[in-house]
Structures are given as structure tokens and as C-alpha cells.
Amino acid sequence: MMNATNAMTMREKNRRMILDLIRKYEFSRAELAKETSLTKAAISIIVDDLMKNGVVKEYRSEEKTIGRRPLCLKLNPDFMYAVGLNITRSHVKIGIVDISGRVVCERSLEVSPKKEALKQIVKTIGELVEESGVEAEKIYGIGVTAPGPVDTQNTTILNPTNFDEWHYENIGLRLKNVLDKKVYLENVAGGRALSEKYFGLAKDWTDYLVFVVSDGIGSGIMNSGKLLRHASELGHTSIAYNGIPCECGNLGCIEKYASMPAILQGTPYQSWQEVVDAEDDALIEKEAEYLSCVLINAVNILGFESVILHGAANYKPQKLMDAIAKRLKNNTITGESPKLYSGSAFSEVVSAAATVFDNYFNKF
Ligand SMILES: [Zn+2]
Structure with a gap:
């Protein structure tokens, strides 16, 4: 038998699960029951309570369906x-x-x-x-x-x-x-x-990688809908075993080649924006070569479906993304390459x- 604490935890867990679904999809009560396999009665108890506390509101959907338009639920962002x-x-x-x-x-x-x-x-x-x-x-x-x-x-x-x-x-x-x-x-x-999961491109995605290429290179890897911790330092994976020494102690870290200060070094450009605007395809190709090198490793290990580009390299990134995508397709072991996306411009x-x-x- 469940003890009182467990029952309370379970209730709170169900409540948050329902809130999360309403947040994402503005489901109706019936849809919530279908999605969660909770009974309609159980859903109603939770939803009524959420409405009483002003956390969600019910509204008549504008979608044209046969018969009555369903009542959908909406999260009150002020909660x-x-x-x-x-x-x-x-x-x-x-x-x-x-x-x-x-x-x-x-x-x-x-x-x-x-x-x-x-x-x-x-x-x-x-x-x-x-x-x-x-x-x-x-x-x-x-x-x-x-x-x-x-x-x-x-x-x-x-x-x-x-x-x-x-x-x-x-x-x-x-x-x-x-x-x-x-x-x-x-x-x-x-x-x-x-932020891509809650507010951006990745609402329904479970396995993807966010690649931030700016002064440094960072990565955030989502695996089965959860952020992988202790696995987010792609910037310090090596692309040259005898390469440039990095402050981290490793040799040939990609940050030493593809971060903005590194790729711009010895060029006439002050920023990546200038490179893109000047249509310097050779330099864009070079950056794609570096970045795809670690991405191929990451895909071969983790097999995610999408890559979202962020940071300074995300300025009009179509050319860069196309060049990376081509390399991923040719060089991952399965030949299946994740799709590349330009990241959302959130603060x-x-x-x-x-x-x-x-x-x-x-x-x-
Ligand atoms: Zn390093």
C-alpha cells in the first residue's frame, strides 16, 4: 500500500505532468486523459483544482471540427x-x-x-x-x-x-x-x-544537440528529453591528437581551431558576421570542416536527430549549416545525419x- 508521502508525491507528479502537457499543447480534458492514461475523473479533480487556483483556464477552441468545438486548457503564464x-x-x-x-x-x-x-x-x-x-x-x-x-x-x-x-x-x-x-x-x-525545449524549436524533440560557437565552444546534449550533464564539453574534444595545446591540458581541442577568435586569427575580419557578409566561402568551408569533425564523433556516439546552432556562428548560417550537413551525411557511420537548425534568438x-x-x- 502507498503511504501518505508517496500518495502526495504521486499527486504532485501527476499535477506537473498535466501542467506540462497543457503548457505545450493546450489539450482538452479528454485529450489529457488519453495522453496520460489517467481516468477522466482523476483528470477533472486535478484540472478543477488548477482552475480554482487560477493556474489554467478553459476556453472554446477555434478549430473547426464537426459538432461542438472542444474546450481546451491554457496555462496562465502569470502563475x-x-x-x-x-x-x-x-x-x-x-x-x-x-x-x-x-x-x-x-x-x-x-x-x-x-x-x-x-x-x-x-x-x-x-x-x-x-x-x-x-x-x-x-x-x-x-x-x-x-x-x-x-x-x-x-x-x-x-x-x-x-x-x-x-x-x-x-x-x-x-x-x-x-x-x-x-x-x-x-x-x-x-x-x-x-530554452529550445521549453520555448523554441525542440518542444517535441527528445534527442538533440545545441552547439554554441562563439568566443568558446559549448554544447548541450538532450538525451531522451533530459539534459545530459557531465557530457557537455564538446569544445574540449580534440580534432588533432598532436595539435595546438589548450588551457585545459589537452592537445588539439576544437576550441583552438573553430572558436571565433581562432577561426578569425590571421584573416582581415573582425567578426564572423563580416566573414558571412563578405561571402568568404573558403573560410566558411574551413569552419564547417572543423565543426563537423566533432559533430561526427558526437553523432557516432549518441545518435541524436537534430543539431541547433547558437552563438556568433549562427549569423545567416545557411551556408555553414549546408556545408556541415554534407560532411555529416558522408562521414557518420550510419550515413544518417541529424538535421541542422538555426537556434532561436532568445535573450x-x-x-x-x-x-x-x-x-x-x-x-x-
Ligand atoms: Zn581544451
Whole structure:
């Protein structure tokens, strides 16, 4: 027999599962019953309770069907918010985001020495919460994204290259008392992967890779709908066993070849945008050659279906993506290549907030 705690956990688990389905598909009660294999009566108890608390509302669908249009359910985006904080090498961005991914307000700060930056972050979170007018109890947590590697379990930034001042900073501990909310930490690319799942291209996808190519190279890998942790450092996989030494200790890390500073070195260009606008196909081809090298390894190991490109390389990326796709098709062991997509242009604070919402929906 189930004990009381288990029954309560089960009820909460069902409640969040239903909320997640309503969030994604605006299902009707009947559709929820079909999708979850819960009884219609059980669905009604949960849905009635959600409606009573203003979390969801019912509306008549506009879709033309034979007979009466069905009553569908819609999430009230005002029911939950998160604070999103993205820390980069040059600045931090902080914002308040609702559960539909809308940014209520956000602010950018230049990063001064870490001690000063932390003070500024704490102060700004408080100011933004006030400015947003969001009630504190509706904020589920604070989501932080930072360059990887990070220890999500202990909310600690580990030892990202060129980020020395923040090494081994337990950001969770620092921010724990700001709003008395739980703090979640993810590497930037992991946050991007989650934002695509909750608000972007990947609503229905379970296996995909987000590739962030900017000053560094990061990756967020989703496997069976969950973010793979401790497997998100494709930027430090080698494409040349005797290659350029990297700060991480390895030789030939792709970051040393295909990150923006690396690929632009010795060229007349200041940015990737200039390369694309100048239609320098040889350089684009070269970048595709580097990037597909690690992607082929990743596909051969994990076999995901889609790759979403983010970062500076995601500027008018069709040529680059076509060149990568061609190489993937020819060189993966199965000959099946994942589809490439240009990533959604969300603010970084949306990705940071997505780590909070993911913890809510994937808690059990
Ligand atoms: Zn490295």
C-alpha cells in the first residue's frame, strides 16, 4: 500500500505532468486523459483544482471540427516566474521571465572584479523583482548560466578557460539568501538546450544537440528529453591528437581551431558576421570542416536527430549549416545525419530561467 508521502508525491507528479502537457499543447480534458492514461475523473479533480487556483483556464477552441468545438486548457503564464542570470566573460545579464518565456524585465551589467559583480548582481535581482511587480511567492527559483564546466549539483562554476576569477565559485551559496529561493546552475549551452525545449524549436524533440560557437565552444546534449550533464564539453574534444595545446591540458581541442577568435586569427575580419557578409566561402568551408569533425564523433556516439546552432556562428548560417550537413551525411557511420537548425534568438536570461522551469517539471 502507498503511504501518505508517496500518495502526495504521486499527486504532485501527476499535477506537473498535466501542467506540462497543457503548457505545450493546450489539450482538452479528454485529450489529457488519453495522453496520460489517467481516468477522466482523476483528470477533472486535478484540472478543477488548477482552475480554482487560477493556474489554467478553459476556453472554446477555434478549430473547426464537426459538432461542438472542444474546450481546451491554457496555462496562465502569470502563475510562475523565474529569475534568469547569465554570467559571461565580459558582462552579466539578469531578468525576470514568466513560464511562457516572456521577459518581464531585464538588465545588463558590465562585469567588474568578481566581488563587485556579485554585489551588483544581488542588488539588481532585488531591484528587478520590485520593478516587475511580480509577487515573490510566484518566483520558483533563480537560474544561472555560466561558461562550462560547472557542477550543477553543487551550483559551483568549475574551471572554464579565460574565466579564472570565477573558478570554483559556489554561485548557489552566494545567491541562496537573496530571495530565499533555490538556485540552479547550468552551462550556457545546456541553458540554450533547455530554452529550445521549453520555448523554441525542440518542444517535441527528445534527442538533440545545441552547439554554441562563439568566443568558446559549448554544447548541450538532450538525451531522451533530459539534459545530459557531465557530457557537455564538446569544445574540449580534440580534432588533432598532436595539435595546438589548450588551457585545459589537452592537445588539439576544437576550441583552438573553430572558436571565433581562432577561426578569425590571421584573416582581415573582425567578426564572423563580416566573414558571412563578405561571402568568404573558403573560410566558411574551413569552419564547417572543423565543426563537423566533432559533430561526427558526437553523432557516432549518441545518435541524436537534430543539431541547433547558437552563438556568433549562427549569423545567416545557411551556408555553414549546408556545408556541415554534407560532411555529416558522408562521414557518420550510419550515413544518417541529424538535421541542422538555426537556434532561436532568445535573450540569455530566458535560457537561464529555463533551467528553473526544467527543474520544476522534471523534479520527480
Ligand atoms: Zn581544451
